[in-house]
Amino acid sequence: MSRTIQSQHRIRIDAPADVAFMFFTPAGEELWVEGWRPRYVHPADGATVAGMVFTTGDGAELTIWHLVDFDRARRRSRYVRTTPGSRTGFVEIACEPLDAERCEVTVRYTMTALSAEGEAALEAFTPAAFARSIDGWGERIAACLPQLRTAHIR
Numbered sequence: 045m046s047r048t049i050q051s052q053h054r055i056r057i058d059a060p061a062d063v064a065f066m067f068f069t070p071a072g073e074e075l076w077v078e079g080w081r082p083r084y085v086h087p088a089d090g091a092t093v094a095g096m097v098f099t100t101g102d103g104a105e106l107t108i109w110h111l112v113d114f115d116r117a118r119r120r121s122r123y124v125r126t127t128p129g130s131r132t133g134f135v136e137i138a139c140e141p142l143d144a145e146r147c148e149v150t151v152r153y154t155m156t157a158l159s160a161e162g163e164a165a166l167e168a169f170t171p172a173a174f175a176r177s178i179d180g181w182g183e184r185i186a187a188c189l190p191q192l193r194t195a196h197i198r
Contacts, residue, residue: 048133049166051174052152055182057139059193061147065119065139066197067185068149070098070109075195076188077181082109091198104130104161131155131162151178 057064066072069092070082082098084090090098094114101107105127113122119139126132133155141147153174157163167173185192 047163047166048154048156049169050152050154051169051171052150053175053178054148054150055178055185056142057147057149057182057185058145058189059147060145061119061139061141062116063193064147064149064185065116065121065137066092067192068121068137068139068151069197070096070111072192072195072197075192075197076184078184089198101127127162127165129159129161131157131165151181 057067059067067076070084071090071092073080074082080100082090082100085097085099087093087096090096092111092114094111096111096114098109099106100109107125107127110124111121112124113120115121121137123135124132125135133153136150136152136154138150138152139147140150153169155166155169157166168177
């Protein structure tokens with residue numbers, strides 16, 4: 045029953061790489077992802093640090109997130125996310141400068157189904173569906189870019 049899928053997609057962001065990298069933290073995503081309301085477990089203030097733990101969703105979609113790698117200097121992060129009884133996997137973000145004011149962000153998900161429900165949830169990670177989703181991220185970020193560029197993201 046265990047099925048694993050890996051999907052990767054790149055988007056361009058009109059912001060310096062060091063700035064844009066923070067858009068993809070839990071606190072940064074609160075500014076542009078509709079309905080994104082992480083509940084911070086550690087640290088309680090939601091500061092983005094290696095080892096942080098937070099949850100999202102409710103009921104069968106309760107998801108536990110653990111930031112296992114966070115390298116601000118290299119603009120790379122890696123999360124483990126688990127929706128118990130459904131799926132688990134890694135989320136990786138890498139942000140590379142294109143020039144002083146633009147960057148390319150690579151988003152990679154590696155997900156493994158833990159049940160039939162998890163198998164169904166993996167459909168969101170097929171290449172075409174994943175690309176549409178991540179392109180949507182780019183569109184939402186572009187729409188919020190003026191406020192994102194000036195935000196202090198912890």
